[in-house]
Amino acid sequence: GNSVTQMEGPVTLSEEAFLTINCTYTATGYPSLFWYVQYPGEGLQLLLKATKADDKGSNKGFEATYRKETTSFHLEKGSVQVSDSAVYFCALKKSGGSNYKLTFGKGTLLTVNP
């Protein structure tokens, strides 16, 4: 079946540091890939997405590239801010059939210190 593995947290960085959160997936076909973010006490928000190989999703300074050869969708940001402190979830939506459901990774807690 489909699965998503993302790096274990928590991750603690200083402001302006470079961020990478690794995400790899297992799926048949060509899934769509997503990063969702959950700020403290809030719900899930879509951060970025990519729907085919080599696509790059980007938003709010975050980027992730859909790499089919390595089945990865790593999240990066060049310079994090305190306001980026949140839990980040990698997710996939499979192609065809029941592709209205998401399979999530376990989440990575990011804390950015001033």
Add this chain to the structure above:
Amino acid sequence: NAGVTQTPKFQVLKTGQSMTLQCAQDMNHEYMSWYRQDPGMGLRLIHYSVGAGITDQGEVPNGYNVSRSTTEDFPLRLLSAAPSQTSVYFCASTPGTGVGNTIYFGEGSWLTVV
């Protein structure tokens, strides 16, 4: 821009009590679903619906019931609450099965069963 609306946001229940988590969307989306979020486990699918009158079980359906009498509403019922159902619950909707379709989430319902 209401999107996906969940109520209540916070609830404390006693073991054995029943309750309904409400979910409504105003985007005319066909597909709706309920997830639960537990620490270290990401989000797991409880039940989903592909249209009014049609529901099906997800990954962790035990202890929960759903119905879909209208396109807009998708309530989740806990028939006899148990401490293991202490969790954060998210309702989600998406317009269809297109590869690029985004799944939108509500703000979450924090449930504690004592």
